[in-house]
Amino acid sequence: RLAKESPRKIPIPPGHTAQSLEVALRDLAEILGQQWVKFNDVPLIDGDYHAVPLSHDSYHILDPDDLVPSAVCWPADTEDVVKTVKWANKWKVPIWPISVGRNLGYGGSAPRVRGSLVLDLGRRMDRILSVDTENAVCLIEPGVQYVTLYEHLQEIGVGNDLWVDVPDLPGGSVMGNALERGVGYTPYGDHWAHHIGLEVVTPTGEVIRTGMGSMEGSECWQLFPYGYGPHQDGIFSQSNYGIVTKMGMELLPNPGGVRVFMAAFPRREDLYQAIEIIRPLMIKKIIGNVPMFRLGLQDASLYKTRDDFELDERGIVKPDSLKKVIEELKTGEWVFYAVVYGPDEITQAKYEYVKKQLGQINGTKFYQREDVPPEHYLHNYAHYTTGIPTWRELDRMKWVPNASHMFFAPVSANSGQDAERQSNMCKKRMEEYGFNCLDTFFIGTRAMHHVISFMYNRKDAEERTRALACIRALIDDCAKLGIGEYRTHLALQDQVAKTYNWNDGAIMKFNEKIKDALDPNGILQPGRSGIWPKEYRGKGFEL
Amino acid sequence: RLAKESPRKIPIPPGHTAQSLEVALRDLAEILGQQWVKFNDVPLIDGDYHAVPLSHDSYHILDPDDLVPSAVCWPADTEDVVKTVKWANKWKVPIWPISVGRNLGYGGSAPRVRGSLVLDLGRRMDRILSVDTENAVCLIEPGVQYVTLYEHLQEIGVGNDLWVDVPDLPGGSVMGNALERGVGYTPYGDHWAHHIGLEVVTPTGEVIRTGMGSMEGSECWQLFPYGYGPHQDGIFSQSNYGIVTKMGMELLPNPGGVRVFMAAFPRREDLYQAIEIIRPLMIKKIIGNVPMFRLGLQDASLYKTRDDFELDERGIVKPDSLKKVIEELKTGEWVFYAVVYGPDEITQAKYEYVKKQLGQINGTKFYQREDVPPEHYLHNYAHYTTGIPTWRELDRMKWVPNASHMFFAPVSANSGQDAERQSNMCKKRMEEYGFNCLDTFFIGTRAMHHVISFMYNRKDAEERTRALACIRALIDDCAKLGIGEYRTHLALQDQVAKTYNWNDGAIMKFNEKIKDALDPNGILQPGRSGIWPKEYRGKGFEL
Numbered sequence A, B: 001r002l003a004k005e006s007p008r009k010i011p012i013p014p015g016h017t018a019q020s021l022e023v024a025l026r027d028l029a030e031i032l033g034q035q036w037v038k039f040n041d042v043p044l045i046d047g048d049y050h051a052v053p054l055s056h057d058s059y060h061i062l063d064p065d066d067l068v069p070s071a072v073c074w075p076a077d078t079e080d081v082v083k084t085v086k087w088a089n090k091w092k093v094p095i096w097p098i099s100v101g102r103n104l105g106y107g108g109s110a111p112r113v114r115g116s117l118v119l120d121l122g123r124r125m126d127r128i129l130s131v132d133t134e135n136a137v138c139l140i141e142p143g144v145q146y147v148t149l150y151e152h153l154q155e156i157g158v159g160n161d162l163w164v165d166v167p168d169l170p171g172g173s174v175m176g177n178a179l180e181r182g183v184g185y186t187p188y189g190d191h192w193a194h195h196i197g198l199e200v201v202t203p204t205g206e207v208i209r210t211g212m213g214s215m216e217g218s219e220c221w222q223l224f225p226y227g228y229g230p231h232q233d234g235i236f237s238q239s240n241y242g243i244v245t246k247m248g249m250e251l252l253p254n255p256g257g258v259r260v261f262m263a264a265f266p267r268r269e270d271l272y273q274a275i276e277i278i279r280p281l282m283i284k285k286i287i288g289n290v291p292m293f294r295l296g297l298q299d300a301s302l303y304k305t306r307d308d309f310e311l312d313e314r315g316i317v318k319p320d321s322l323k324k325v326i327e328e329l330k331t332g333e334w335v336f337y338a339v340v341y342g343p344d345e346i347t348q349a350k351y352e353y354v355k356k357q358l359g360q361i362n363g364t365k366f367y368q369r370e371d372v373p374p375e376h377y378l379h380n381y382a383h384y385t386t387g388i389p390t391w392r393e394l395d396r397m398k399w400v401p402n403a404s405h406m407f408f409a410p411v412s413a414n415s416g417q418d419a420e421r422q423s424n425m426c427k428k429r430m431e432e433y434g435f436n437c438l439d440t441f442f443i444g445t446r447a448m449h450h451v452i453s454f455m456y457n458r459k460d461a462e463e464r465t466r467a468l469a470c471i472r473a474l475i476d477d478c479a480k481l482g483i484g485e486y487r488t489h490l491a492l493q494d495q496v497a498k499t500y501n502w503n504d505g506a507i508m509k510f511n512e513k514i515k516d517a518l519d520p521n522g523i524l525q526p527g528r529s530g531i532w533p534k535e536y537r538g539k540g541f542e543l
């Protein structure tokens, strides 16, 4: 018998009984080794960022016991993953791979279908398989975190030359984040766009390598993004078509200089003009990174909790109170963090140019590192943009007690009109539901990830329910205007997927056709991104 | 009856007789209109670049009558494409879409399976659907050529601000070339990487839009590359999974200045050191475009024909004779064309830096436009790199009488070792078969397209056969060393696909699984990239 650590009832996957599941898992324990398979009968303790549980979504928006696995296993290598996949096909148990499981705000380590087996790939498959310093690329396994990759580059003495693009928090998996098409801060901030080559275990247990890796003995697997014939990589992002066991990632070569700065804008209406000014700076790559345009209140939440403000009866920060804090922090209704790269003469020229452009907005203030106190976020920003991990974003998690955040993350054009429209709409709807709208725009070449931190007290069931209702309303509000999310929490993936409805939802029919071809038994991550295998469709699994 | 223009026998597709085909095509003529369907009974006239025939591969390497369609049709819009696809499923006729059909060196307008119906999309679907000047993107149909897009931008008055990345010859389709993952010269030279959003008709006749286009009313279809869930685009490049009817393309904003230059290296061995020096310049984006490293002889072929040289008995240019021409042209054994972009101060600094680096190679000469006579290719290069089409590459097509070229196009690491190894190996093998090896390396961030122009007299059956045998030997030589081609001629796609053989050819099994799911009747481009639908597999269709 597998050890059970507590008396909590183990959730049973569809089509199974407690008995059949136990038989199946005992079989898996034979295959992987007893110590590498465990029932999920532990108490559901939320832990914190540094100790994310595998038992459930620690930032739960549903009941904590809703999205829970029946068991967890720890494969050692690709071969173990293949065996587990074949096992799943044999026993028809849904499986859910995670690389690290810090997908906080989008579902954490939790599976979509209750009772799935979680494959915690990261624990044993956490090797940095190679670092090619001349070509600035590496090959990694699922468990490699931003912070471990960073430390490794330091250790081997190339940390000054080759940078890792780190997102807000560096404890996530480089692979997991890229597969979710997450964003960071440097010129390589579109993580998916900067991966190069995959090894994938298909839902029926074949192993493929994409790009040049599909040729025996190629030395270009991590150098040339394509191979010959169809380029498959994209279909393995945000999907349930395969388990990625190796991934190439480009490293950013030190551009030989950097100048970080912050601009603060006094009025909420300045959003429109500022984005219009920034748009050509992005397309022309005068600003070299993925800069960040943030609501003053969101920026302030790094220094303050909600209780530091005067609130109205709904819990919304009062405008006058915000004004006071903004004055104290010397920021504005909006703040803009960006960086220009290169040797001093070049960054000087670029900075002056950007300043002149944004300076057209009345009352704009500019800050560089020497202008701000040591606790100022700009210093952290200087770290992010030079590939140095920082944990500063955790400060934000004190906003309310037992704070969780969900991200509501629509895509916006790089246009004043779209940014303003989205921001105002979200603010209105969120305040109606009693939440402060905390916007950040991550600005890409031609579009932005408009990421709204949705902060709630996860121990308060009423607040949780309200948060969920609000975000559901927002998804619908946006869809009506043709605005879609780039990524969403497990509980909302069905709804978001349905908003991608062009031509009667043709894309989902296409996705399902591929799903059925690759995963005839429907064992791999049923429901991820709203894609259900045929056995699950129309049987009430959708949320 | 459909009009027949000449008595040439019409090739019949597998599974059909002349009668059944005629019935089927008459049905199609009812659907599309009589004038939009024609039997391919015209004489096989090779024409020239400006008049590429739809009857066969005008740069044929096989017998001209080998890769020929039974008929050609001209759909007017996506709806017509859907109807044609449904027709093909009903009648089980293989179909072969082309956008413009100038895929010279890789098969021209010809289909892979004899007797296929060619869909000439470009003739009637040639609209530039939108140009978004603020965001520097456009939405185009298949028939839009580089030159027409260029002219359109001039006409609407934005030609100075927004540039088209043109490849060597601008008569190709912007879409067709991107789908082939072709290369150009500016920072947007990886054409596939700079498309943004597709509309695709699937092999069963559904219409999907990818990325944000999969949401009704989205304004971000041409702004944000991904949508929600799996990103499908890649599987439609170099594949037979769908017919693309619309594609977004990014336009390059004028970077505010440009400095083009050429460097010439005296010795063949300089290749090694030069590529080693160029490698970091690429990764660090000091050189801003996709520069070109070219054999002196290949460069000379723009000014000279083969008969201008002294040849040995096999037809190979004698080293001394080459030396003389190189002296006359003031070039070298290798020449490098590149560009740095930006305002004058920046290009000055970058150019000086590049010059200093490459200047480490003894005897390197540098040229800018003012240093060379008016007929020098550097002036054409200055056009390419600023998005201005030129026809100059046609000069090369005088090398031998009835010159065709095939491209042998392996991928190389950006490393001296790989470049030298490939170049020497190809030279040796090609000279053994009596062909001059004409190398060009198109240098990307971390890898190169090593494109070798394989020039032969297509009217000489012996020479053609020898060329084919030589290129087949090269494919095998390379595969043994783990070197693979990025793209190849129709006649060689089976062989090249087989060299992508990692894990017992796992990638092809994966490709076939997708093919069977999307195209159960196997009607769309059977054999493209070596992917055969199930009805065709193992039945001797492979070449």
Ligand SMILES: Cc1cc2nc3c(=O)[nH]c(=O)nc-3n(C[C@H](O)[C@H](O)[C@H](O)COP(=O)(O)OP(=O)(O)OC[C@H]3O[C@@H](n4cnc5c(N)ncnc54)[C@H](O)[C@@H]3O)c2cc1C
Residues within 6 Å of the ligand: A096, A097, A098, A099, A100, A101, A102, A103, A104, A105, A108, A109, A121, A142, A167, A168, A169, A171, A172, A173, A174, A175, A176, A177, A179, A180, A181, A182, A183, A184, A242, A243, A244, A245, A393, A394, A396
């Ligand atoms: C305060 C805060 C700030 C944040 N800031 C950012 C930010 O700046 N940018 C950002 O992108 N995110 C951000 N996040 C969200 C999240 O923390 C990161 O995206 C994190 O990297 C995701 O978790 P992970 O990397 O551990 O991935 P995992 O949880 O391991 O995986 C993520 C998803 O991918 C799937 N998956 C993982 N590995 C594989 C595999 N090998 N094969 C197939 N499928 C797989 C999993 O099933 C899961 O659905 C933030 C979160 C918090 C709490």
Ligand SMILES: Cc1cc2nc3c(=O)[nH]c(=O)nc-3n(C[C@H](O)[C@H](O)[C@H](O)COP(=O)(O)OP(=O)(O)OC[C@H]3O[C@@H](n4cnc5c(N)ncnc54)[C@H](O)[C@@H]3O)c2cc1C
Residues within 6 Å of the ligand: B096, B097, B098, B099, B100, B101, B102, B103, B104, B105, B108, B109, B121, B142, B167, B168, B169, B171, B172, B173, B174, B175, B176, B177, B179, B180, B181, B182, B183, B184, B242, B243, B244, B245, B393, B394, B396
């Ligand atoms: C002298 C010379 C120089 C050249 N230089 C270059 C160069 O610098 N760079 C380069 O990349 N190439 C070069 N080429 C090769 C070729 O001319 C170009 O790549 C050209 O753009 C391809 O032809 P096309 O655009 O008309 O595409 P098409 O012939 O229309 O299509 C190419 C392929 O894609 C498929 N296809 C086309 N449209 C669709 C669609 N809508 N849906 C599905 N499948 C489709 C077709 O079936 C075909 O297999 C050169 C050729 C010559 C002769």
